Amino acid sequence: MQYLDPNRVSADQYINGVLEGDLVMLARALSLIESSRIADTSLKLRVLEGILPKTGNALRVGITGAPGVGKSTFIEELGLMLVEKGYKLAILTIDPSSQRSRGSILGDKTRMDKLSKSDSAFIRPTAAGSSLGGVAQHTRESILLCEAAGYNVVFVETVGVGQSEIQVRNIVDYFLLLMISGAGDELQGLKKGVMEMADGLAITKVDGENIHKAKLTQTTFQNALQYLVPASSEWQPKVFTCSAFNKTGIEDIWDNVEQYFQQMKDNGYLEHQRQNQRLIWLDDCMRSEITRHFQQINKDEGSFERLKGQVQKGTILPNRAVVQIIEQLISK
């Protein structure tokens, strides 16, 4: 795919293209940051640094839920509403189970048929890459690129499997958890800790004969939330019900999101949270880079893994392993 060859596009071309909102250049820049080629590292950084001053202006919203909860349908309805309100919406979807994204672009566009035809919406799957850490890393950078391209709402959609929710929680401002009501297994797919990461919860598919069950589920979750909310929290999460089919309840959920941003901007919590998220990002970078460097220096790529295995089994102390790692880093 020659047109993606980063050598053919300069940092300035990327930067200007993205800042002008050029969709082709935005897509290329997004591919660039997903590149795992060492040769692209420095170009990536220059592009990101070039657009950095124009970032940070979007409402960053994470949306998660177990498979079958109706995420795409919900996001499409909410998205269409936002576009109508005049927002420019970017949707980054993460599927931790897929290793490469290129194949699923069409799939996602088909899933959100009406929305993908709108000029004000941009839908992009993030390649899961080799690690969950990689997903978070790419998505953080993707958010910045979308913001620089003028999108003022960014959705990060993730499937409620694996550890992806925690990763997403740490890169968005508002985290929305979608759930379905069901005969006794309302909590199916709901993992330890996910509920209390949410700033808002929405029960989907509340239409037809689901309505009565959904009200019960809503009460149950609202009660459960009481036991999860920290005394010092700046925000009290609520449980909403909605139906993408009947187009009900969606507006209330968005009102809650807007209210969150209003309040959290005013009291400084939004910036506080973003600052903490940048430190988490720094930590993540530090760890992945150290590992990468160590592996590079030790031509034998297995030696880091071997040390790790010994630590895991308890045959050497972590302190000793780190001493060896650092020594090899420095002595090179």
Add this chain to the structure above:
Amino acid sequence: MQYLDPNRVSADQYINGVLEGDLVMLARALSLIESSRIADTSLKLRVLEGILPKTGNALRVGITGAPGVGKSTFIEELGLMLVEKGYKLAILTIDPSSQRSRGSILGDKTRMDKLSKSDSAFIRPTAAGSSLGGVAQHTRESILLCEAAGYNVVFVETVGVGQSEIQVRNIVDYFLLLMISGAGDELQGLKKGVMEMADGLAITKVDGENIHKAKLTQTTFQNALQYLVPASSEWQPKVFTCSAFNKTGIEDIWDNVEQYFQQMKDNGYLEHQRQNQRLIWLDDCMRSEITRHFQQINKDEGSFERLKGQVQKGTILPNRAVVQIIEQLISK
């Protein structure tokens, strides 16, 4: 305090002393690992490596709860019971609010008056040091030393403030959360996520006119737990009630702990969890060592903090900061 000068005691003397269960040498070894002197680093490691083959045999139990929940009284009663059953018990207490531990040793011994007189119990406060990471690091190493000295139950007690619970959760096998019942504020002091880290919950001070309230609280928590338990969990936490004053309920709690160890040893989860904990330990070491080396290399100790501050404010990208850190590490 000349007697603590590590230069006067060799690694072998430490190792042999600890393995023989010599209390003076154990106390000195615990002081050694809390030392922040660079000069002690290599001695520390040699001592720990010397005792490593004799570690891992204790039941490691974390105990937490908000101030006022009656931790010391509970631990004393439980401890006396264990001593009577023939266990050798080491108690490591962590108070994240105190910067130095030396002063509180007497305080703790007074708090657990009867237990501190037992030959089968050893009580030791861990110095909080400069960081919570430091607490976890010291405590991990303290557990190993106590195990090598022949203690087959180790309690790690922490005050339910700050982030210390998460740290402790990652270094013990069974995590016990103490709570009190109260008029509407049962959850006071209970932070987001702590409840679901617990393998067992105990409502304390269930005596006199508290008994009725406590039963309600027990039901409430037992219900709340249903929403927190992951489908794949190997263990179903229970809520207990007890009174250290009336000496009731304590035996049931310990039975639960023993049952946990029996089951988790049999199904391999205990070893699995400890292996994961060692990897977390490796991660922690890596981060703190990298930071330390970076600071050492940059004579100007502020430069790492300055980079971190810039990342936090969003003026430079974490990726860039890490590139600079690594370059300075390697170019030295």
